Amino acid sequence: MEGKRDDGIRKGPWKAEEDEVLLNHVKKYGPRDWSSIRSKGLLQRTGKSCRLRWVNKLRPNLKNGCKFSLEEERVVIELQGQFGNKWARIATYLPGRTDNDVKNFWSSRQKRLARILQNSGAPSKSQKNKRVVQSYHGCCQGSDSRLALEAPKFSSSSEESSARAQSCSSSCIENSDMIKMVPLPDLVNPRLLTFETNFIHQEFSPAEKNPSYIESQPQIPFSQQPELTFSPESQELLARLEDPSIFEMFGPLDTCGLGNGADQLFELVGSCRTGANETIDSSITPDSFFDDFPTDVFDHIEPPPSPSER
DNA sequence: AATAAGGTCAACCGCAACAAG
DNA sequence: GCTTGTTGCGGTTGACCTTAT
Incomplete structure (x- = not known):
């Protein structure tokens, strides 16, 4: 599952370091320009993947791991x-x-x-x-x-x-x-x-x-x-x-x-x-x-x- | 204890809408 | 108006965990 594609794009589970890079990007530029993360060489992830990671896991105030009330x-x-x-x-x-x-x-x-x-x-x-x-x-x-x-x-x-x-x-x-x-x-x-x-x-x-x-x-x-x-x-x-x-x-x-x-x-x-x-x-x-x-x-x-x- | 079945979760894919050039 | 890139969304998949047998 985890690994790189032929085009060098990483897939699979995110590492803590990647999260950190992504968070830094969002801090600097806000939750946008996802594809620039890759074009700048910060991460070998697609813009889509970065956005998804932010929205689903890194965004503040998420109820991660909490069952639906x-x-x-x-x-x-x-x-x-x-x-x-x-x-x-x-x-x-x-x-x-x-x-x-x-x-x-x-x-x-x-x-x-x-x-x-x-x-x-x-x-x-x-x-x-x-x-x-x-x-x-x-x-x-x-x-x-x-x-x-x-x-x-x-x-x-x-x-x-x-x-x-x-x-x-x-x-x-x-x-x-x-x-x-x-x-x-x-x-x-x-x-x-x-x-x-x-x-x-x-x-x-x-x-x-x-x-x-x-x-x-x-x-x-x-x-x-x-x-x-x-x-x-x-x-x-x-x-x-x-x-x-x-x-x-x-x-x-x-x-x-x-x-x-x-x-x-x-x-x-x-x-x-x-x-x-x-x-x-x-x-x-x-x-x-x-x-x-x-x-x-x-x-x-x-x-x-x-x-x-x- | 081993295995199967079920449940949960994270992530990917394809498509559509939209904007910029 | 067309093309291309970006973003957002919904469907789906597969790994992992838990529970039942």
Whole structure:
């Protein structure tokens, strides 16, 4: 992969020295004249390659190596529906994210979805657990997930970067252990247990084809987003629960195989579907309920507020 | 422990839009 | 108006890492 082409142009991973040269160039001349970097003999890289490196890795305030937060995830899904695969445009709504980040995020997500759907006919034993979990995972998506989006104006103020750093670190928290300690009623706010199949339809029939969809949705800012939401692809799976044959896919597996809480899980799914406001039985043992879940189900659950924050 | 499968990320490629000559 | 060079964008690929078997 790494190496020089016949014309002497280097390709492949960038070295620290190359980054340094590129950064120096940008400091001196700004993020432009990429091709002059090579013509001046500073680097054996194409202008395109230099630009790409700057945009994706060296630009200040990038959230490199930071998983997409729930909010970011929602923004991408929302805007992909609105704009289609206009990654650069979508990225302008996500501070610190590049078009490449958004593109990669989306394609992984699509792959995952495709695989889930493809496997749904004949799930392996190990998939059974996961699929149910994902259904649960998705069923609690807040119904008011429409967003008020406005392309932000970025500044380089320290205030903004520290806020950014904070949001980045909070979204990177590995919180499965903390979550395991939280009683179920604290995690699942019954008010949030409504389900909106439109959301799924949107994912597979982008609103670009139906722009009125976006406009018709109530728009609320991030700060008013439901505090507990789940990965949206799971909603598609949940939608499949409408199909009575869905449970056949689990074969002989019954809820006993999923731990003590699985019965509640299916009740929960049912209440999600009806939008009922039942409260969750507080006699459920949280540990037994969650222990059978793969930890990735917790990935998108915000850590609970500390008692002082409540 | 070894291997396969899946996921993530960085980088390349081709194309289109735009500007300069 | 045409050609050429530059920039920006979206699609794709391959390496690497993680997780499952």
